[in-house]
Amino acid sequence: MYKATVNVTLKKSVLDPQGKTVLHALETLGFQGVKDVRVGKYFELAIDEEKREKAEEQVRAMCDKLLINPVIEDYSFKLNEA
Amino acid sequence: MKAAVVVFPGSNCDTDCFHALFDVMKMPVKFVWHKEGTLPDVDLVVLPGGFSYGDYLRTGAIARFSPVMEAVRQHAESGRAVIGICNGFQILLEAGFLPGAMLRNKTLSFICTHVWLRTENNATIFTGKLNPKELLRIPIAHGEGNYYCDDKTFKRLEDSNQIVFRYASESGETTDEFNPNGSRDNIAGIINAKGNVLGMMPHPERASESMLDSVDGRKIWESLVG
Numbered sequence: 001m002y003k004a005t006v007n008v009t010l011k012k013s014v015l016d017p018q019g020k021t022v023l024h025a026l027e028t029l030g031f032q033g034v035k036d037v038r039v040g041k042y043f044e045l046a047i048d049e050e051k052r053e054k055a056e057e058q059v060r061a062m063c064d065k066l067l068i069n070p071v072i073e074d075y076s077f078k079l080n081e082a
Numbered sequence: 083m084k085a086a087v088v089v090f091p092g093s094n095c096d097t098d099c100f101h102a103l104f105d106v107m108k109m110p111v112k113f114v115w116h117k118e119g120t121l122p123d124v125d126l127v128v129l130p131g132g133f134s135y136g137d138y139l140r141t142g143a144i145a146r147f148s149p150v151m152e153a154v155r156q157h158a159e160s161g162r163a164v165i166g167i168c169n170g171f172q173i174l175l176e177a178g179f180l181p182g183a184m185l186r187n188k189t190l191s192f193i194c195t196h197v198w199l200r201t202e203n204n205a206t207i208f209t210g211k212l213n214p215k216e217l218l219r220i221p222i223a224h225g226e227g228n229y230y231c232d233d234k235t236f237k238r239l240e241d242s243n244q245i246v247f248r249y250a251s252e253s254g255e256t257t258d259e260f261n262p263n264g265s266r267d268n269i270a271g272i273i274n275a276k277g278n279v280l281g282m283m284p285h286p287e288r289a290s291e292s293m294l295d296s297v298d299g300r301k302i303w304e305s306l307v308g
Contacts (some may be wrong), residue, residue, distance in 0.1 A: 010185075014230060017188045017264065066147075069140055069176065071183040072230055 001048055002055040003082040008041040008068050010077045043067060046082060055079055083308050085109050085126040088154065088170075090116045090145045095131035095287060096169065102287040105108070107303045113285060116148035126163045127154055127308060129170030131223070141184055141226045151177055162307060163207055164279045168224055171271075171281035180272055180281045181239070182231035188264025192225040196261055196296065196299035199270050199284060200250035203210045203243045205227035206273055211305040215256060217254055218247075220284040222270075227283040229265035229272075231281060247271035247282055 010016045016038050017020070023037040049055040057075050068075045085103050089096045096113065101128075104111040112122050116134075121127060134145035145151070151173075158164045158179060166174040174180045187193055201209055201216040211220075231239065248268040251260045256268045263283075271282030279303050286299025 013232065014185065015264075017186050017190055017228070021190055057177075066139070066143065069143065069183050070234075071175075071181075072185065 001046065002052070003080050004045040004047055004059045004077050005056065005080075006041075006043040006045065006059065006075055008043070008073050008075040009038055010040070010072055010073050014072050026070065026076040043073060047079075052079065084122075084124040084128060084243070085111045085259060086114045086121050086124040086289055087128045087130055087159065088116060088150055090132065090134035091132075092134045093130050093132035093135055093169070095169075095232050095285065097127045098285075099167070099287045102290040102299075106189060107220075107307065109307070110147065114150060116145065116150045118148045121150070121152060121157055123154045124157075124162075126165065127157050129154070129164070129166040129173050129282040130287075131183060132136060133167030133171060134154040134169055134173065136204070137226075140176065142174075144175040145169075145173045146177035147170075147215060151189070154180075158271045158274075158279050159211060161278055162207060163275065165302075166279075167210065167285055167287065167306060168222075168227075168283055171283055171292045172226065173265070174279065175283045177284055179279050180274055181235045182229055182272070184226045185228040185230050185264070186226055187224070187228050187262070192223070193227070193262050194221070194223040196221045197270075198250045198252050198254075198260070200254050201297050202245045202248055204245070206277055206280065207306060208273070208302050209246060209305055211301050215254060217252070218289075218301070220289045220299050222284045224231065224283055227263040227265065229269045229283075236266060242274050242275060245269055245271075246273050246280060261284065264306070
């Protein structure tokens with residue numbers, strides 16, 4: 001068993017209206033040090049595979065097919081033995 | 083002309099589309115549940131608005147894998163007409179029938195209002211009854227209608243006249259001020275290269291009768307009937 005944690009972010013070239021709004025809210029609250037905010041998504045997947053390579057392959061296939069939209073999003077993931 | 087309206091779990095404009103085509107346009111229309119693997123013999127497939135699968139993950143991301151979508155793909159490949167309205171447009175983008183993707187509205191709010199659209203291409207099967215640059219008053223109702231595509235895709239869309247509608251002012255200006263959701267270059271509707279699959283965020287089915295304040299959307303159905 002493996003546990004995969006997948007982080008999804010909007011591509012750098014894509015404006016993030018949600019991130020901009022959170023940035024303004026933080027500034028309003030007095031957090032002057034914050035210069036940019038990007039809001040993303042996070043998945044935890046429990047993968048029933050014996051081999052690490054197989055599990056990686058599975059996670060990549062799931063991301064490419066459903067979990068992310070490559071037109072607007074990038075992703076990275078970590079795999080830990082569960 | 084015969085039509086099918088696909089119903090996904092969470093569709094909520096399916097009966098409005100049915101009504102506009104059946105009662106207003108007097109067209110034979112069938113509902114098709116998304117689990118169906120085949121479509122009836124029709125000329126037009128409508129992917130209606132709503133919140134298919136609760137908009138979970140991304141709008142349209144799960145609906146694109148509904149069994150009926152393979153039949154819709156074959157229908158489109160045969161050259162017959164497909165129109166995706168609002169969530170239907172989002173599904174067409176996720177399914178790769180049309181290029182680009184939808185982001186949250188720049189305001190982050192759900193926008194429900196009448197807007198003006200400028201017809202950018204009146205030489206399609208969906209817009210043949212419209213004049214060049216004709217202005218249409220049609221409602222929008224969405225939280226994720228901020229159309230995005232990269233520069234290369236945008237150039238291709240422009241060069242091959244695939245931008246069909248842009249958000250505009252009442253007098254036809256397509257400036258930022260009249261862009262309700264932040265869409266790239268005020269894009270409200272695009273068509274595929276082959277010219278038989280149209281996606282648009284505004285709801286023509288809600289503007290097809292005078293009692294609904296506008297009949298401008300009806301011209302899209304009339305164009306299809308020919």
